[in-house]
Amino acid sequence: MNDYIVRATAANSQIRAFAITSKNMVEDARQDHGTSPVITAALGRLLSAAAMMGTMMKGKKDLLTIQIQCGGPAQGMTVTAGSDGYVKGFPKVADVMLPLNSKGKLDVGGALGLGVMSVIKDMGLKEPYVGQIALQTGEIAEDLTYYFATSEQIPSAVGLGVLVNPDQTVKQAGGFIIQLMPFTQDEIIDKLEKKIAEIASVTEMLEQGNTPEQILEIILGEFGLEITDTVETGFRCDCSKERVSRALATLSRKDLDEIIKDGESIEVKCQFCNRAYEFTVEDLKKLYGGKIWIRDL
Numbered sequence: 001m002n003d004y005i006v007r008a009t010a011a012n013s014q015i016r017a018f019a020i021t022s023k024n025m026v027e028d029a030r031q032d033h034g035t036s037p038v039i040t041a042a043l044g045r046l047l048s049a050a051a052m053m054g055t056m057m058k059g060k061k062d063l064l065t066i067q068i069q070c071g072g073p074a075q076g077m078t079v080t081a082g083s084d085g086y087v088k089g090f091p092k093v094a095d096v097m098l099p100l101n102s103k104g105k106l107d108v109g110g111a112l113g114l115g116v117m118s119v120i121k122d123m124g125l126k127e128p129y130v131g132q133i134a135l136q137t138g139e140i141a142e143d144l145t146y147y148f149a150t151s152e153q154i155p156s157a158v159g160l161g162v163l164v165n166p167d168q169t170v171k172q173a174g175g176f177i178i179q180l181m182p183f184t185q186d187e188i189i190d191k192l193e194k195k196i197a198e199i200a201s202v203t204e205m206l207e208q209g210n211t212p213e214q215i216l217e218i219i220l221g222e223f224g225l226e227i228t229d230t231v232e233t234g235f236r237c238d239c240s241k242e243r244v245s246r247a248l249a250t251l252s253r254k255d256l257d258e259i260i261k262d263g264e265s266i267e268v269k270c271q272f273c274n275r276a277y278e279f280t281v282e283d284l285k286k287l288y289g290g291k292i293w294i295r296d297l
Contacts, residue, residue: 005231006212010223014184018052019176019212027170028235032274033094037164041106044162045140046079047087048175051233054081063122070115085233088272109138155180161202172206237273244277260284
């Protein structure tokens with residue numbers, strides 16, 4: 001089954017909701033980056049959230065980036081999502097190994113530790129919107145709940161989960177975001193808070209075979225859930241040799257000369273998907289044509 005996101009409303013549009021199944025997305029990221037189980041869980045949660053948040057944006061070219069910089073062994077990670085539902089991302093350190101936490105779960109909070117989460121929205125304006133918070137738990141879902149409340153003033157509930165098989169492949173991945181509109185009645189808020197406190201974890205609901213629609217039905221069924229849209233999602237990088245060559249063209253003339261003098265091809269990898277691109281000496285020489293030197297050391 002392909003990964004997808006559902007968008008919905010409830011309580012006569014007083015509530016908006018998103019849910020995702022992202023097993024294939026997270027597995028693709030795991031394979032591209034060779035992540036350890038705890039980093040698979042951390043990056044998978046962030047990818048799943050970013051994909052849902054990307055679909056909240058209106059413009060076709062709008063981009064959402066979430067960056068985590070942290071003091072734990074993971075050091076941080078970056079993910080970028082478009083409004084089309086597709087996402088890409090990478091961890092700074094892919095092979096972190098930690099014992100399970102006190103609940104017997106992958107210790108994502110321990111991998112990240114103290115740090116900062118930045119949410120950057122590029123909507124084609126002169127300057128992108130940047131919201132920044134200190135990590136609250138490092139478990140990502142709680143951190144995003146805090147981000148929505150403090151940076152966007154939107155009361156939200158975020159649930160994210162990644163379950164990893166003994167062979168380190170991804171067994172389940174997904175999540176939800178539930179948000180209250182400014183005009184939501186107090187009675188609805190109280191009932192929703194109670195309901196969210198009662199539900200099982202995201203991975204438990206996925207293990208029970210629940211789809212994104214069914215997860216939202218479990219949470220919001222009594223509020224008059226209405227599914228409004230379904231969006232395909234996945235891990236997709238838009239890198240190309242041309243894009244990588246433009247990055248090489250930002251090297252100083254001195255650095256480029258030294259690479260060419262070595263007389264050997266070089267391999268450059270995309271950070272987001274680890275795809276490798278080979279550049280021969282002739283390819284590098286062509287970078288001189290029409291090149292504007294950013295700096296000349």
